[in-house]
Structures are given as structure tokens and as C-alpha cells.
Amino acid sequence: MPLSWNEIKERSLQFSKEWGAEFSEDAEAKSFLDAFFNVFGVSRRRVATFEERTKKIDGRDGYIDLLWKSVLLIEQKSRGKDLDHAFQQAKDYFSGIQDRDLPRYVLVSDFARFRLYDLEQNTQNEFPISALYQNVHLFGFLAGYQTRSFGQQDPVNIQACEQMGQLHDSLRDIGYSGHVLEVYLVRIVFCLFAENTGIFEKRAFSDWIEQRTSEDGSDLAAHLSTLFQVLDTPNEKRLKILDEQIAAFPYINGEIFREPLPIAAFDSKMRTRLLQAAALDWSRISPAIFGSLFQSVMDPEARRQLGAHYTSETNILKLIGPLFLDDLKTEFHSKKSNPKKLYEFQKRLSEFTFLDPACGCGNFLVIAYRELRLLELDILRILHGKSATHSLDVSTFQVQCDVDQFFGIEFEDFPAQIAQAALWMMDHQMNLQISEEFGNYFVRLPLKKSPTIVRDNALRMDWKLISPKADFILGNPPFVGKTFRSNLQNQDMEWVFRNAKHYKSLDYVACWYQKATEYMLGNQKTRSAFVSTNSITQGEQVSALWPDLLARGIHIQFAHRTFQWSSEARGKAAVHCVIIGFGLQEIDKKRIFEYEHIKAEPKEWLAKRINPYLIDAPPILIYNRTTPLCSVSPMVYGNKPVDGGHLLLSPEEKIELLEKEPKAQKWIRPVLGAEEFLNGKERWCLWLVGIQPQELQAMPEVMKRVAAVKKMRLASVDEGARKLAERPTEFRDTKTPKTYILVPRTSSENRVYIPMGFLDSYVISTDSNQMIPNATPYEFGVLESKMHMAWMRIVCGRLGSSYRYSAKLVYNNFPWPEKIGKEAIEKAAQMVLEARKNYSGATLADLYDPVSMPADLAKAHRKLDTAVDKAYSDQKFTGDQDRVAFLFERYRMLLEKT
Numbered sequence: 001m002p003l004s005w006n007e008i009k010e011r012s013l014q015f016s017k018e019w020g021a022e023f024s025e026d027a028e029a030k031s032f033l034d035a036f037f038n039v040f041g042v043s044r045r046r047v048a049t050f051e052e053r054t055k056k057i058d059g060r061d062g063y064i065d066l067l068w069k070s071v072l073l074i075e076q077k078s079r080g081k082d083l084d085h086a087f088q089q090a091k092d093y094f095s096g097i098q099d100r101d102l103p104r105y106v107l108v109s110d111f112a113r114f115r116l117y118d119l120e121q122n123t124q125n126e127f128p129i130s131a132l133y134q135n136v137h138l139f140g141f142l143a144g145y146q147t148r149s150f151g152q153q154d155p156v157n158i159q160a161c162e163q164m165g166q167l168h169d170s171l172r173d174i175g176y177s178g179h180v181l182e183v184y185l186v187r188i189v190f191c192l193f194a195e196n197t198g199i200f201e202k203r204a205f206s207d208w209i210e211q212r213t214s215e216d217g218s219d220l221a222a223h224l225s226t227l228f229q230v231l232d233t234p235n236e237k238r239l240k241i242l243d244e245q246i247a248a249f250p251y252i253n254g255e256i257f258r259e260p261l262p263i264a265a266f267d268s269k270m271r272t273r274l275l276q277a278a279a280l281d282w283s284r285i286s287p288a289i290f291g292s293l294f295q296s297v298m299d300p301e302a303r304r305q306l307g308a309h310y311t312s313e314t315n316i317l318k319l320i321g322p323l324f325l326d327d328l329k330t331e332f333h334s335k336k337s338n339p340k341k342l343y344e345f346q347k348r349l350s351e352f353t354f355l356d357p358a359c360g361c362g363n364f365l366v367i368a369y370r371e372l373r374l375l376e377l378d379i380l381r382i383l384h385g386k387s388a389t390h391s392l393d394v395s396t397f398q399v400q401c402d403v404d405q406f407f408g409i410e411f412e413d414f415p416a417q418i419a420q421a422a423l424w425m426m427d428h429q430m431n432l433q434i435s436e437e438f439g440n441y442f443v444r445l446p447l448k449k450s451p452t453i454v455r456d457n458a459l460r461m462d463w464k465l466i467s468p469k470a471d472f473i474l475g476n477p478p479f480v481g482k483t484f485r486s487n488l489q490n491q492d493m494e495w496v497f498r499n500a501k502h503y504k505s506l507d508y509v510a511c512w513y514q515k516a517t518e519y520m521l522g523n524q525k526t527r528s529a530f531v532s533t534n535s536i537t538q539g540e541q542v543s544a545l546w547p548d549l550l551a552r553g554i555h556i557q558f559a560h561r562t563f564q565w566s567s568e569a570r571g572k573a574a575v576h577c578v579i580i581g582f583g584l585q586e587i588d589k590k591r592i593f594e595y596e597h598i599k600a601e602p603k604e605w606l607a608k609r610i611n612p613y614l615i616d617a618p619p620i621l622i623y624n625r626t627t628p629l630c631s632v633s634p635m636v637y638g639n640k641p642v643d644g645g646h647l648l649l650s651p652e653e654k655i656e657l658l659e660k661e662p663k664a665q666k667w668i669r670p671v672l673g674a675e676e677f678l679n680g681k682e683r684w685c686l687w688l689v690g691i692q693p694q695e696l697q698a699m700p701e702v703m704k705r706v707a708a709v710k711k712m713r714l715a716s717v718d719e720g721a722r723k724l725a726e727r728p729t730e731f732r733d734t735k736t737p738k739t740y741i742l743v744p745r746t747s748s749e750n751r752v753y754i755p756m757g758f759l760d761s762y763v764i765s766t767d768s769n770q771m772i773p774n775a776t777p778y779e780f781g782v783l784e785s786k787m788h789m790a791w792m793r794i795v796c797g798r799l800g801s802s803y804r805y806s807a808k809l810v811y812n813n814f815p816w817p818e819k820i821g822k823e824a825i826e827k828a829a830q831m832v833l834e835a836r837k838n839y840s841g842a843t844l845a846d847l848y849d850p851v852s853m854p855a856d857l858a859k860a861h862r863k864l865d866t867a868v869d870k871a872y873s874d875q876k877f878t879g880d881q882d883r884v885a886f887l888f889e890r891y892r893m894l895l896e897k898t
Contacts, residue, residue: 003041054096163277217266232257253446350400355470359408362419480508529581539797625812638765644712674744680843737773781829785868828864
């Protein structure tokens with residue numbers, strides 16, 4: 001068990017007095033360093049060796065004064081020697097040290113001075129020996145204290161998981177698998193963590209393996225089985241003749257070591273792998289990250305992309321901040337000067353309960369617990385003072401927040417076990433921080449309280465049976481789109497939405513919104529927040545999910561609009577998410593977090609209301625309409641070929657056909673799908689509408705293509721396609737209006753404007769575009785404006801992150817302006833078309849790239865935006881949010897008139 005900081009300081013003062021006058025490297029260096037380690041309650045013999053032989057960078061033999069593998073290298077010099085030279089000498093030894101044993105810290109000393117280098121943080125601290133007591137916290141890693149900010153990219157998290165992954169595979173390959181293997185690995189992880197954080201003595205677990213088990217690994221499993229049993233046995237119930245080394249391990253309790261497991265088996269390679277894992281500094285493992293990474297060892301494919309689907313700490317904080325933490329911090333600052341209120345506030349913190357009904361490895365619960373404990377620490381600092389001026393026994397006050405405030409539901413066994421262990425690991429790390437703050441060692445052993453992590457299907461159970469009155473429901477339910485659900489997940493949805501309609505179009509995550517709402521109807525003060533796929537706030541899913549939730553009293557209390565899901569490890573998942581906080585309470589301070597682009601930092605503003613599209617606008621839902629809301633031309637699909645490719649021609653095929661069949665020239669037209677339209681790709685088609693039989697017969701090569709179309713259609717399993725075999729010369733659709741607006745059905749979300757075309761009947765549009773037949777420049781101008789783009793971004797669905805333009809949702813519901821300023825819009829629209837002509841060699845994708853958009857085209861669009869804005873209102877719109885709020889209000893008014 002680590003010494004308290006108070007005792008370490010007292011020992012450091014005694015050390016400084018005893019050794020302050022020493023000067024000889026050769027005579028007293030070893031005794032000096034042994035005494036230095038003793039300041040921190042560490043036996044140097046247990047962790048480090050003197051005169052470690054190695055090869056220096058020049059190839060000659062060298063002897064390291066002291067090496068603690070993977071942790072610390074010390075180079076000791078006589079009084080007055082050059083410490084810069086000593087550090088260079090220390091670095092020269094690195095070439096002969098195995099990578100896994102390279103130290104993080106280098107300490108150089110001349111008896112009178114200490115200089116400590118942290119090679120990872122790239123820092124150094126120097127002080128005289130007399131000031132050691134003021135700098136002992138720099139050496140927390142010696143004593144078992146490792147209070148630090150856990151970098152989300154810290155490679156130790158990855159390395160640890162890779163080591164455990166190898167051990168997992170080795171055990172699985174010998175037949176030790178399934179549940180017992182999962183429990184076994186969690187126990188090993190706990191032991192590795194424990195010996196680096198003061199739960200066990202320094203290197204107690206590693207030394208026990210190295211010293212008491214055979215190198216061939218044959219008896220390692222039996223020894224581990226004994227150790228696991230001892231860790232679950234109170235000291236007073238242990239055998240009186242128990243081996244002294246194993247009896248030194250503390251009683252852990254909890255549930256980690258309770259379940260009896262069959263004995264595994266190890267060989268020499270597996271034993272070596274375990275020792276390699278033990279060589280890592282497990283005090284640097286972040287419980288908030290490690291759980292998800294550790295889970296990935298179970299899947300070799302996932303292991304190649306460790307953490308690819310892990311919710312980063314940054315994203316977790318985006319959720320818990322507005323859900324509860326920001327309000328609690330505000331309340332804390334308002335009560336700082338009133339001790340009585342602070343005591344009451346601390347007690348209230350310890351009474352909050354948290355439920356994650358899709359907890360996985362517990363990331364959300366772990367981070368929420370850490371933040372709760374940090375807030376409690378702020379309270380204790382004020383109530384009891386800092387360790388710099390006080391030396392308090394932690395038992396004189398109460399740390400009230402504990403892991404039993406946290407509840408989780410997880411379908412799979414292994415992540416549920418990890419979640420429980422991760423919460424205990426975080427509890428211990430926070431206890432170490434308490435110890436550092438107040439001077440005396442604080443540990444909760446044996447473990448008396450436990451988080452409640454239930455292994456079950458959260459969608460088939462009553463959450464109140466787990467946590468009757470949770471204050472906060474939070475988490476990251478599974479990201480499964482409607483087209484990727486398994487049969488079991490479809491059955492889950494049928495169960496959850498048994499009294500609802502249209503639920504089959506929803507993503508799987510919607511089930512948790514429904515279940516949370518049912519829970520909150522019985523617990524009115526509960527607040528919920530989930531990280532979700534952004535599709536539940538877009539397109540047809542909005543009208544499928546939200547009407548029932550709103551009708552039952554749900555209010556959206558805060559929202560992060562679309563941002564990119566991020567992972568803090570390799571293989572980042574390209575998923576676009578939202579965070580939605582909701583409850584039955586109407587609150588005054590509603591918050592919207594907007595991202596300028598999906599990877600940007602959010603900007604926050606306060607909203608009067610937040611609707612299901614996550615904008616400050618009335619809670620109006622947009623449903624599919626078969627006809628336009630306003631009196632405008634209908635939008636239709638482009639022409640679908642259903643031809644097996646036989647009526648379509650590449651540029652090369654066109655040339656080849658005309659060489660053989662010159663008469664076909666009059667029947668060949670340019671054809672545009674969305675890809676061709678946006679990226680300037682050349683494509684052609686045989687447009688044989690109205691061709692006479694004798695003309696067709698006179699072109700044998702064309703006849704071959706028509707025959708191939710007929711054959712393909714007749715062979716189709718689709719009845720409609722077979723019927724089309726009666727007219728094999730034509731596309732399924734034959735729309736050629738005099739003029740039309742072409743709108744790509746899918747377009748990149750990076751563009752400010754969806755590029756639209758104003759075309760004539762000669763150019764054929766396929767069904768990857770929408771068409772507005774017989775349109776005028778006025779319609780083109782309104783649709784190509786920022787006003788319409790703002791509406792489109794909110795209402796449309798998505799294909800991945802790209803916009804998916806829908807006639808039924810976007811166009812037919814669009815609230816057009818009164819035809820005020822029609823001439824100005826037409827004139828500005830024509831300017832946009834003319835500006836495009838100045839760049840005949842550029843594609844529309846080039847012209848509408850936010851970076852490469854030409855200045856004159858951008859200027860033309862700004863004039864068009866101004867003209868369209870004025871057609872709606874004399875007020876000046878401050879941005880797209882302002883425009884959308886206006887459009888939703890106009891939409892509401894137009895609906896009332898219909």
C-alpha cells in the first residue's frame with residue numbers, strides 16, 4: 001500500500017538532511033539511491049537493478065547506474081559534475097535497451113541536485129536536494145500515485161490491448177474460450193492495473209510470476225487460480241500457512257474474482273506475453289478508453305482497427321456537459337462561499353443515479369463518474385483546504401460519491417464485465433487523486449459497493465427494474481441503419497413500437513428514444529440524452545419517430561447538430577451523429593450546438609425551442625406530399641432506362657457505332673445522370689422515341705442493341721420490366737420537356753449550393769436526377785438560392801453524409817414566396833448561368849467547390865440570395881438558422897390555408 005504524501009514529505013526532509021553533504025559517486029551512489037527509493041516506500045531491489053550492462057550507441061559496453069525497466073533510468077554523478085553530460089550519457093544507453101524496456105523518465109543527479117526528465121511529456125524539472133520535499137509529487141510514479149490527464153491518444157492504451165489480444169488468442173487456440181476466457185482476461189487486467197496503482201505492492205504481480213512460476217509456463221495457470229481465490233478471500237479467512245508472498249496480496253472483494261473458473265494452461269510463449277503486458281505502465285491506462293479497446297481483442301478484424309467504433313471522451317463530454325455537468329458546476333460556483341450549502345450540495349451529488357441502457361464497456365458511465373468525483377473534489381478543497389496547508393486524514397471527512405450510483409444494461413457478457421471493472425479502476429484513480437490532494441492514502445479496499453451492470457436485452461425489459469428512479473439516462477445506442485437490422489433487431493423494434501405506425505423506416509437507435517420516453521412518463525424529472533445517427537432528425541424518419549414522442553410531452557432540451565463521429569485510435573469510423581437531450585420538463589435554457597462543418601468545433605447559442613430537425617423553430621413535422629404545397633410545377637424523376645446498358649453509350653462506343661452506322665447520328669443524344677452532370681463526364685444514349693420501323697431496320701447495329709434490350713427485359717423477374725419488352729426502343733420514361741430544371745438526387749454536403757441545371761429537351765436526364773418540366777429562370781433562381789438550400793439541409797434525407805434531395809419531402813413541402821420581386825430573381829438567376837459559361841472547361845463540381853468557386857460566380861449567387869431573401873421578407877436574415885425559422889413559420893401558415 002502506498003505511503004501517504006505526508007509521510008513521503010517527512011521522509012524526503014530526513015533524506016535531504018542525511019545526504020545533503022555527500023559528494024562521491026563511487027563511494028555512496030548505491031546507498032544514496034536505495035535511500036532515495038525508500039523515501040517513497042519502495043524497495044529498490046523489487047523494481048530496479050544497479051550496473052545494468054548494455055551496449056552504448058558507439059557499440060561499446062556500458063553500465064547503467066540504475067534501471068527500472070520501462071519506467072526510470074538514473075545516472076548518478078559526483079557533486080559538481082555536468083548534468084547535461086550525464087543526461088547525454090543516459091541517452092547513449094538507449095540503443096542497447098529493448099523497446100519494451102525503454103524508460104519514460106530519466107533522473108540525473110550529482111547528490112546536490114536532481115534533474116528529472118519526462119520523455120513523453122518532453123519536460124524537465126531541476127531542484128536542489130534540499131527542495132526535494134517540495135517536489136516529491138514529480139515522483140508520484142515511484143510511490144504508486146499516477147494522477148495525470150489521460151491522453152486519449154496515449155499509445156499505452158493501444159499497446160496494452162494488443163498485448164492482451166495476443167494472450168486472448170493464445171488461450172482461445174488451446175480451447176479456453178467463451179465466457180470463462182472473458183472473465184479470465186478481465187481478472188488479469190485488474191491485477192496488472194493494481195500493481196501499478198498501489199492496490200498491490202509495486203511489481204507484486206510481476207515478481208510473483210517471474211519468481212514463483214516455471215519459465216515453460218506449465219504451472220502458471222495453477223498459480224493464477226490460487227491467486228484469484230486468495231484475492232476473493234478476507235484476510236481472517238485465509239489459510240494460516242499460506243505462502244508469504246501470495247498472502248501479501250490484499251482482499252479485493254467485489255465480483256471480479258468471485259466466480260469459480262476452470263484452470264487454464266500456459267506455455268513459455270504465453271507466459272512471456274503476460275510478462276510483456278506487465279512491463280507496460282498500467283497506471284497510465286485510461287478506464288474511459290481502455291474498455292472499448294479491450295473489447296476489440298475479441299474480434300481479430302476489429303483488432304486491426306482498435307477503437308474504430310469507440311465513442312471518444314470528447315464526444316462523451318459533449319453529452320454529459322449539457323445533460324447535467326454544466327448545471328452542477330454553475331450551482332457549485334454559486335454555493336462556494338456557503339459551507340452549509342456546500343455540504344448539502346455534496347450530499348446531493350452522492351444521491352444522483354445514472355443509467356446507460358446500452359452501456360457497452362461503460363465509457364459514458366466511467367466519464368460521468370470521473371466528472372462527478374472531480375466536482376466533489378472541488379467541494380472538498382473548499383471545505384477542508386488543500387494539502388499544501390493541511391495534513392488531513394481522509395477519514396475525517398467523507399468521500400460520498402461512489403460507483404453504486406451507476407447502472408448499465410448490456411446485451412453481451414464481456415463488455416458488461418469490463419464496464420464494472422472500469423468503474424472500479426476509475427474509482428481507484430480518483431481515490432489516488434484525493435490522496436494526493438489531502439496528504440494521506442485513501443483506498444476503498446475491500447470493495448464494498450458495486451455498480452449495477454445487468455446483462456440483458458435493454459429493449460425487452462423494464463428499465464425501472466434496474467434503476468427505479470434514475471436522474472439521468474445517457475449513452476450511445478447501437479448505430480444500425482434500417483437496411484442493416486438483423487432479424488432479432490427487427491423483432492426488437494416490433495416489440496418496442498407495437499402500438500406505433502411507420503416505425504420500420506427508423507434506425508435501430510430510435511428504440512431507445514421510445515423506451516426512455518416510457519421510463520420518463522413514470523419519472524417526470526428524469527432527463528435523457530443519446531448520441532445517435534443523424535438520420536432520425538432528417539427526411540422521412542422525423543415524421544416516423546417524433547409525432548408520438550412530442551404527443552407524450554417530450555421536449556428537446558439541447559442538441560448537437562450533425563458532427564463526425566470520432567475515435568481516438570486507429571481506423572476511425574466515418575459516421576455522422578447528433579446528440580439529443582430530452583425530457584418531459586420544459587426548460588428555459590435550451591442549447592443548440594452548431595458545426596460549421598462536420599469536423600469543426602461547435603458554436604453554441606440559446607434557443608427558444610428546438611424542434612425534431614434540431615433548429616430553433618416551431619415543432620412542425622414535414623410529411624411526404626404527393627403534390628406541391630404551393631402553386632408550382634411538379635417535380636418528377638428523370639428518365640429511367642431499364643435497358644441493361646444497351647441504349648447507353650460511352651464516347652468510345654458512340655464513335656464505334658457511328659463508324660458502322662452513320663445514320664444513327666440523328667438518334668443519339670447526350671444523357672446526364674447526376675455523376676455526368678456534376679463531374680462533366682461525357683455520356684450518350686440512343687433516343688429512339690418516334691423512330692419508324694423502316695428507319696430502325698436500316699441500322700443493323702442499332703437493331704442488335706434494341707434486340708438485346710428486349711431480351712433483357714423479357715428475362716427480368718420484375719413484371720414491369722417484362723411489360724416494357726413491348727417497346728424495346730425506348731427508355732422506361734420518355735420525358736423531354738421544352739425546358740427543365742435538373743436537380744441531382746444526391747449531392748455532397750460540402751457544397752454551399754446544390755448545383756442545378758437549366759436545360760432544354762435535347763439533353764436527356766436519367767432518374768438519378770429530379771426534373772421540373774417547363775420551368776422558368778424564376779423557379780431556377782429560387783431553388784438555387786441559400787433560402788432553398790437552408791430548407792433542403794434541414795428537411796432532406798441523407799445518403800451517408802451527402803444530401804438526398806426528395807420531391808415528396810423537400811420540393812413539395814417547400815414554402816415558396818409570393819411572386820414579389822420575380823423579375824429581380826430571374827435577372828439574378830440568369831447572371832448565375834452566365835457566370836458558369838465563363839468556365840467552359842470546369843465541371844460543376846469544380847465550380848461549386850467551396851475553395852475553388854470563382855469570385856464572379858460567388859458574387860452572382862450572393863445577388864441571387866439577396867433577391868430571393870427580399871421576395872420573402874424585408875427583414876435581413878442573419879444566417880441559415882434565421883431563414884429556416886422563417887420558412888417553418890411560413891410553412892405553418894400555408895398549411896393552415898390548405
